[in-house]
Amino acid sequence: MGIGEVIRPLKNSLDGEPWLTGHVIDAAEVRSDDGEGVFVRADRIVDAIEAQLVDARADEPEGELIPGTPLLRRGDVSIVPLSWEPPAGDPTRAAVRERASELWRGIRSACEYRHGAAQGVEVADAAHADPYRRELARHGVRRADWWGSDDRAIVLVVHGEPIPTPASASAVHVVPLGWLSTTRPTRRIPSVDLTWSPATYGWGRERLVEDAEERDGRVRAAVGEVGSR
């Protein structure tokens, strides 16, 4: 399926297997695919967003923002998916939810450190005149916090029905600052496609396990090379 192809809106349907950026999820556990903690990954994600999407965004291709964390490009919008949490009652889902919450807090913390307190985005109105806010509402975003960074806005979004229903997905959007700024607003915001799912891009369990094993192999090889010197 092509990168820009639209799948079902998140709001009405969220299925498939749970997914969490930088993690391997299997029946037994949810574990980091490179051994680092959730807060460390959150900090690395924000570091990479600042370096690659704010300072040098024009050169950054779609693919991975950092190993294990995907990056989607949609015109002026970059999307860094964080978690995908379809309804399920098993312990794995609870573990994914717990780590996804930690990751969300870590992203917030990293952004607060760099840019101060977050600002909220009004996302309740699906008929909003502004295409970005309208799409947030259409995709079932229940909460969005944003920080300005140079001429971009870093937006941390959480999808799902209102609390206390558990979140269904989370992501970071990087958009032009004027889409959210009240002091330097963009006059015309183009239509924007915010859809994504792990299944669309093949970030399923098998792929992540393969990636993790490949990375483990590279690490072992590198350690071997160093050790042989």
Add this chain to the structure above:
Amino acid sequence: MSMGGVARSIKESLDGVPIHVRQLSELFRKHSRKQTDSTDRVVDLDGSNVPEPLRNGWRTESRWTPDAVTDAGKGNRPDPGDYLSDEYMRNHLAQFENGATRIYVTRTIENYGPGNNQVPGNVTNTAYVFPTDQLNNLMNSVKSPQELSQSLGLPDDFFEGADVQLRDFAPDELDGLRLPSGNEGGTDPERWIPGGYLPSGIPEAVIDIPHDATGWANGDGVLDQSRWPGSWRGLTLPGGD
């Protein structure tokens, strides 16, 4: 008087207002969340919302206007001494003679320590602070957490369910106390305006924080609060017990 009449009257009254006051007024209006209706916006143009000292503290011979400073962007803004008078800066910093305080989200200070040094190419480690006595007065005068949030330029729900704390920096801990240039880590590009005031009129400054005053995420993997300047203080929110 009709709105057109009001606008003409305001416009005529602006003829003698210096450009920097007009721009400061507009910056305070745009960057503040308190003004919500068109009448307020028109009235604001008389510059009444610009703190009096700042209205008189701008170097009129400076090539920098308030708009130019703001628009230069983080990392490119001039030293405040390039556009503010020495007397203004001296008087502004005198407001901190009894110490300075900052409000921290607990997880953020634990992750990163009390400074903000993560700006590409920036080697300083600084923290934005308020005058302790003025912040205390403000906290004692507001009637709700929302009012405190608004006064500090924070989102309305900032204190709702938040784990936040104060950190007091004694007068002898205010290393490098100076007016913010807007290039510092933690500068909010949406709200920052030149002159050392929040859009709500609360004075602010920056101090240097030691580079080893780090947290879990940016240091050597340990949380050693003995390296941090200042002292912890719990935050009692208005309306709370």
